[in-house]
Amino acid sequence: MDLITVRDTRVARSRDDIVLAPGEQPLGGGTWLFSEEQPGLTGLVDLTALGWQPLVESDAGLSIAATCTIAELARIPEHEGWWAHPLFSQAANSLLASFKIWNIATVGGNICTSLPAGPMISLAAATDASALIWSPDGTDRRLDVADLVTGSQQNLLSxxxxxxxxxxPLRSLQSRTAFRRIALSPLGRTGTLLIARVDPSGECVFTVSGGTTRPVALRFDELPSEAALRQRVEGITEWFTDAHGAADWRRAMSVLFAEELRTELGEETSA
Ligand SMILES: Cc1cc2nc3c(=O)[nH]c(=O)nc-3n(C[C@H](O)[C@H](O)[C@H](O)COP(=O)(O)OP(=O)(O)OC[C@H]3O[C@@H](n4cnc5c(N)ncnc54)[C@H](O)[C@@H]3O)c2cc1C
Incomplete structure (x- = not known):
């Protein structure tokens, strides 16, 4: 849609260009920004010409630029020892949008939009990803993505x-993982999305998102018992109701999926 309040669009070429004036917002792929009215928005600063390398691998793990597109992330090549590799395409395919959106929407834009159904939030929270945030005064800060997103369309970015x-981190990439997602219709927005991950030390984390207003990570020293897991999932308080699902349905499906994931990872361990 036309953003009739926008008077100026700048293309950032360096960090100095990203100092935003009042009324300016960063522009990633623009798939959310141009999808609805943006009251108070007077300018856009395009981040996509900054030349950030989309995916950088190192001994520490994988760094994903905020401007990396969902399509680029989905195509990341397989890696020996990266047992968590299927999560990239599973998360990307949870954004059920057209080819055009998939190829232009960015990982950063998805996280910063902070919708409960943000699959890049699910991926990042489930893999203990940290966010590198650039502040306008030239300093940097870091936050876990799971803490950055605080509610539906709410986050800690100023x-x-x-x-x-x-x-x-590398240990997350080296984890065994299992994934479940459901929506009310075949191409519908996520109702709930669960990712279970067992890292090389045996530590286990079940991350619930989509059905909750923010991602919820349930941590265990080892694969929990059915009762212990069920109690923790039922103890989550952040379920919500909207057109994409009722809170009690999201909760019930999450309890069911958590047990399926526990069984799946347990079978792999004993195999
Ligand atoms: C048909 C359709 C289906 C969709 N389905 C889903 C879905 O299932 N789940 C979902 O979560 N979303 C969905 N969306 C919304 C949107 O397309 C996605 O969230 C997308 O990933 C947003 O990324 P973008 O790069 O286009 O963000 P943009 O529209 O460019 O930006 C979104 C917001 O993030 C800010 N921003 C962008 N990059 C940064 C950055 N690096 N630092 C700080 N702020 C930044 C912008 O200022 C803006 O406020 C859908 C949209 C459409 C049109």
């Missing part, structure tokens, strides 16, 4: 702060 990258 005006002028820009998400530069998210970093997934």
């Amino acid at each position: 005006h002028g702060e820009v998400l530069r990258a998210i970093d997934i």
Whole structure:
């Protein structure tokens, strides 16, 4: 849609260009920004010409630039020892949008929009990814993505702060994972999405998102018993109701999926 209040669009070429004036917002792929009215928005600063390398691998893990597109992330090549690799395409395919959106929507834009159904939030929270945030005064700060997103369309970014990258630690990439997602219709928005992950030390984390207003990570020293897991999932308080699902349905499906994931990872351990 036309954003009739926008008077100026700047293309950032360096960090100095990302100092935002009042009324300016960063522009990633624009798939959310141009999808609805944006009251108070007077300018856009395009981040996509900054030349950030989309995916950087190192001994520490994987750094994903905020401007990396969902399509680029989905195509990340397989890696020996990265047992968590299927999560990239599973998360990307949870954004059920057209080819055009998939190829232009960015990882950073998805996280910063902070919708409960943000699959990049699910991926990042489930892999203990940290967010590198650029502040307008030239300093940086880091936050776990799971803490950055605080509610539906709410996060801890202040005006002028820009998400530069998210970093997934190697131990998360080396984890065994299992994934479940459901929506009310075949191409519908996520009702609930669960990712279970067992890292090389045996530590286990079940991350619930989509059905909750923010991602909820349930941690265990080892694969929990059915009763212990059920109690923790039922103890979550952040379920919500909207057109994409009722809170009690989201909760019931999450309890069911958690047990399926526990069984799946347990079978792999004993195999
Ligand atoms: C048909 C359709 C289906 C969709 N389905 C889903 C879905 O299932 N789940 C979902 O979560 N979303 C969905 N969306 C919304 C949107 O397309 C996605 O959230 C997308 O990932 C947003 O990314 P973007 O790069 O286009 O963000 P943009 O529209 O460019 O930006 C979104 C917001 O993030 C800010 N921003 C962008 N990059 C940064 C950055 N690096 N640092 C700080 N702030 C930044 C912008 O200022 C803006 O406020 C859908 C949209 C459409 C049109």
